[in-house]
Each structure stands twice: as structure tokens, then as C-alpha cells.
Amino acid sequence: MQLNKNDFFVKEGNCAQQIGFLKKGIIRAFFLNEEGKEYNKQFFMAPSIIGVYSSLITKQPAKIAQQALTDCEILVANYEELEKLYNKFHDLERLGRKIAEYYFLEKEEKEIQMALLDADKRYLIMRQKFPNIEAIIPQYYIASYLGISPTQLSRIRRKLKDF
Numbered sequence: 001m002q003l004n005k006n007d008f009f010v011k012e013g014n015c016a017q018q019i020g021f022l023k024k025g026i027i028r029a030f031f032l033n034e035e036g037k038e039y040n041k042q043f044f045m046a047p048s049i050i051g052v053y054s055s056l057i058t059k060q061p062a063k064i065a066q067q068a069l070t071d072c073e074i075l076v077a078n079y080e081e082l083e084k085l086y087n088k089f090h091d092l093e094r095l096g097r098k099i100a101e102y103y104f105l106e107k108e109e110k111e112i113q114m115a116l117l118d119a120d121k122r123y124l125i126m127r128q129k130f131p132n133i134e135a136i137i138p139q140y141y142i143a144s145y146l147g148i149s150p151t152q153l154s155r156i157r158r159k160l161k162d163f
Helices: 053-058 079-088 090-116 119-129 139-146 150-159
Strands: 008-010 018-024 026-032 038-045 048-050 065-068 072-078
Touching: 008 018, 018 079, 026 139, 038 048, 038 139, 072 079, 079 090, 090 119, 119 139, 119 150, 139 150
Parallel strands: none
Antiparallel strands: 008 065, 018 048, 018 072, 026 038, 026 065
């Protein structure tokens, strides 16, 4: 599947039905508050697994959207069909569990960073985790991901430019 820049893999309010393997590109996962302000929850850079798991598992409308920040190439599988394969092939089910465990640990680590680390440290971790992302996507997406304003991000970048 080809996904063009700004197209959605999953839109907020739709029930997710597919899981994907991102072969090329960058996807952002984000949500909107009641005032319509966006909060970038996660970036996915190829290679990566994408999909709104809470919607896939509960079969409820997604509260989080996933949108292409660049042109993307994605291998897509229907989640219900994948679950049927899990029942037949336990090694595949084990792989699915390991992937879910990985993303759980990643989510927990981000929550800890947001709660315990200052913005400078979160920025340095983000640069290490997503090398070159700053040259590809808008700074306001990065600021939102870090939980800071674009002005704060500019100050941090100036201060840490040699790191």
C-alpha cells in the first residue's frame, strides 16, 4: 500500500481494521483535545509496525489518528485475519505478543521520560531515537511530541546545537 504525505492510515473516530509494516516513510500518531489542539503521541520511522492497537483490540472507534508525514510504503494485513492465523500458528502468535510487549515497554518509557526528565533531556533522547527526523518533519510536530512549545524547542536546539 502506498500512503501519500498527509494521508491517514487510521482516522480518529474510525474503527481500525488493519495493522501495517511500515517499509518506507514516517507516520505520526496523534490525538486532538476538545479545543482541537493536536498532541503528537508517537512517531513511527521505517521499519516499524503501525496500527491503532486499542481500536483493533476493542473494535471501538480510534481516539488516535495515524497520518503519513512523508510518502510511505506499507505492507498491510487485516487484523481479524491475522488473529485467525494466530490460532493456527502459535509461533506467529508468539511473535505478535513480542511485538506488543515491545510497544508496551516503549510507551511506558515515554511516559516516564515525560514525567521525570526535563525538556532538554527528552529532546536529546528523541534525536537519538529518531535520527535526522528534524530535517524531514515540521518543528511544531517535534515540539508537540516533546510536550513543549515551538519557541521552547528553538531555545533548546540553540542551546544544544553542538551535542
